[in-house]
Amino acid sequence: MHTTAEATSIAMPGRPMPARKGAMRLPMVPKLAYRNLFHDRLGLIVTVVGIVFSVVLVAVQFGLYLGSENRIAAMFDHAEGDLWVVPLGTKSFDDPAMLSGRERHNILSMRGVANVQELAVGFVNWRKPKGGSTAALLVGSEIRQGSALPWSVIEGSANALAAPSAVAVDSTYFQELGIARMGDRAEINNMDVTVQAVTKGIRSFTTLPYVFTTLSTARTLLGASADQSSYTLVSVAPGTSVEDLRAALTKRLPDTEILTHAEFRKRSLDYWLFETGAGAALIAGALLGIIVGMVIVAQTLYASTKDHLNEFATLRALGASASYINKVILIQAILSAVIGYVLGMVLNLIVIWAVEDSTLLIVMTPRLALMLLALTVGMCVLAALCAIFKVIRIDPAVVFSR
Amino acid sequence: MTNFMLEARDITKVYRSEAGDIMPLKGVSVELAAGELTLLMGPSGSGKTTLLSILGCILSPTSGSLQIAGHATAGLSAEGMAGLRRRHVGFVFQSYNLVPTLTALENVMLALDLRGASRAEAPDLAWEALSAVRLSHRAHVMPSKLSGGEKQRVSIARALAGAPSVILADEPTAALDSENGQAVMALLAEVARDTRRAVLVVTHDHRTLKYGDRMIRIEDGRIASRARRRSATVADVELAPAA
Numbered sequence: 001m002h003t004t005a006e007a008t009s010i011a012m013p014g015r016p017m018p019a020r021k022g023a024m025r026l027p028m029v030p031k032l033a034y035r036n037l038f039h040d041r042l043g044l045i046v047t048v049v050g051i052v053f054s055v056v057l058v059a060v061q062f063g064l065y066l067g068s069e070n071r072i073a074a075m076f077d078h079a080e081g082d083l084w085v086v087p088l089g090t091k092s093f094d095d096p097a098m099l100s101g102r103e104r105h106n107i108l109s110m111r112g113v114a115n116v117q118e119l120a121v122g123f124v125n126w127r128k129p130k131g132g133s134t135a136a137l138l139v140g141s142e143i144r145q146g147s148a149l150p151w152s153v154i155e156g157s158a159n160a161l162a163a164p165s166a167v168a169v170d171s172t173y174f175q176e177l178g179i180a181r182m183g184d185r186a187e188i189n190n191m192d193v194t195v196q197a198v199t200k201g202i203r204s205f206t207t208l209p210y211v212f213t214t215l216s217t218a219r220t221l222l223g224a225s226a227d228q229s230s231y232t233l234v235s236v237a238p239g240t241s242v243e244d245l246r247a248a249l250t251k252r253l254p255d256t257e258i259l260t261h262a263e264f265r266k267r268s269l270d271y272w273l274f275e276t277g278a279g280a281a282l283i284a285g286a287l288l289g290i291i292v293g294m295v296i297v298a299q300t301l302y303a304s305t306k307d308h309l310n311e312f313a314t315l316r317a318l319g320a321s322a323s324y325i326n327k328v329i330l331i332q333a334i335l336s337a338v339i340g341y342v343l344g345m346v347l348n349l350i351v352i353w354a355v356e357d358s359t360l361l362i363v364m365t366p367r368l369a370l371m372l373l374a375l376t377v378g379m380c381v382l383a384a385l386c387a388i389f390k391v392i393r394i395d396p397a398v399v400f401s402r
Numbered sequence: 403m404t405n406f407m408l409e410a411r412d413i414t415k416v417y418r419s420e421a422g423d424i425m426p427l428k429g430v431s432v433e434l435a436a437g438e439l440t441l442l443m444g445p446s447g448s449g450k451t452t453l454l455s456i457l458g459c460i461l462s463p464t465s466g467s468l469q470i471a472g473h474a475t476a477g478l479s480a481e482g483m484a485g486l487r488r489r490h491v492g493f494v495f496q497s498y499n500l501v502p503t504l505t506a507l508e509n510v511m512l513a514l515d516l517r518g519a520s521r522a523e524a525p526d527l528a529w530e531a532l533s534a535v536r537l538s539h540r541a542h543v544m545p546s547k548l549s550g551g552e553k554q555r556v557s558i559a560r561a562l563a564g565a566p567s568v569i570l571a572d573e574p575t576a577a578l579d580s581e582n583g584q585a586v587m588a589l590l591a592e593v594a595r596d597t598r599r600a601v602l603v604v605t606h607d608h609r610t611l612k613y614g615d616r617m618i619r620i621e622d623g624r625i626a627s628r629a630r631r632r633s634a635t636v637a638d639v640e641l642a643p644a645a
Binding site: 027028029031035036041165310311314315316317318319320322323386396397399400 | 412451460483484485486487488490491493495496499501503504508511512513515516517521544560572599623627
């Protein structure tokens, strides 16, 4: 080994490094984050399981919420009209009462009205063919070619409801209604009805089965007069202001409320989701999922950071800025989030597929998927703050005592 | 004229506590000349580590001044101090302090990344640094698979990468056997021959004396003695009192 003072020096490596702005940097931060994360496999598994649990819980809760929204809003999404004339104090579509019966002619006599449709809706007693009975919500509408109600008809046709005492029910309610197929007979409010059409997937939020029929049959079954209805839908003529017509209708029709389509939809959603507490429970479940996920990620990231504290202190001693070290921790958090999110979404899609034919409706939309990704990353970044607080307090002088 | 890469004047450090003030450094002045290896020796508790931390811009002195490569540290924030040591100071630690999840080469590249090396130049510089410590054949080996001597050579390569003005080594041979310890000191002596750089080695080990160009002895927070190599050859290990 050479040891003389005159010996050749190690003149390396090159020159001092000036700070180079804009030059392509080495990918050392992500590499270090990745290696730290995968170095502790058990810790990574715990983190990912926590995130997956959180993602699935939040996705199912929000999916159920969206599914509930879809069910509550289904009638609105298939009904045609700009304004709804409803009995004063109506809380939702599924909370029907009868209008006085003078509305239709009154409305038709006004300028700016293109079309009027009536719906007769009410609770009925459905007597099963083999005995027993259950409550149902009867929806009577003007059946004509291209009618919007009922929709998703898989057997028979909406036009077949024009036959006397004909009704349409959903196949998912067959067991509850005590029937097995099209053509089966039952009683509504002690009057015979025949199933002449079958729909698929029209389920109510309240669990009461929807039974569709014509407006006239519904009036008969509900004991309403020949001109009474629960709701009158008004289509505004082109060139007429919806607000102007609403103001005119409000003056003309006492004891009613004139709501826009969006208002009545929102009122129904708010009633079922928030006034009954159902939606709040779903949102609370989702929040719980977020909190549980965040706590688990925070704990494991904190533990991982503690395990690597000596390395972070060394980095600090070598001159790493606080932001350099924070980036390592944040990338660890984001990597955990992405892995957990992907696995969680796969599991969530399996859950959605598994409950497809059940009474549960879990909805997943691209928007919800993106929101969940943002939520998961946000949750993990927030969880990383504990670890960052730990790291920024490191005294780099500890490297000399180890 | 001597080219000092580091100059510390009248450094004091006081730790204040309820039990009373502790003063590990009581007016220490140190200069590290380019192209020289300086040994800092002294008993435990004499203030060596505190002095090393201050010279490395890890701790701020309570009073006194410090200049590294012509840059004064007075008034610098924690991030400013980090920037100064990033650009001008390389560290070699007793326990190597390599990142266990990165290979030898990546450990060197990490230091280059901190010093702002670009993606294009860093790999070559890292290879050069490992070649300089004769470890390029172990470039892709993880630290856990390296011997103690090899780890310390990676640590020296990491300190060298980016060509800092000052290299500070804290007991670099303490965790090594005699043979590896000698090899590491010889390597640091080689490193110190570069006239753009000064090297300071904190050591307890008297076998390292022969590698030093100068020796500073610290006791009870004060410089007790200074000595300079009398002969140009390391065969003559006697150090004469400095003028």
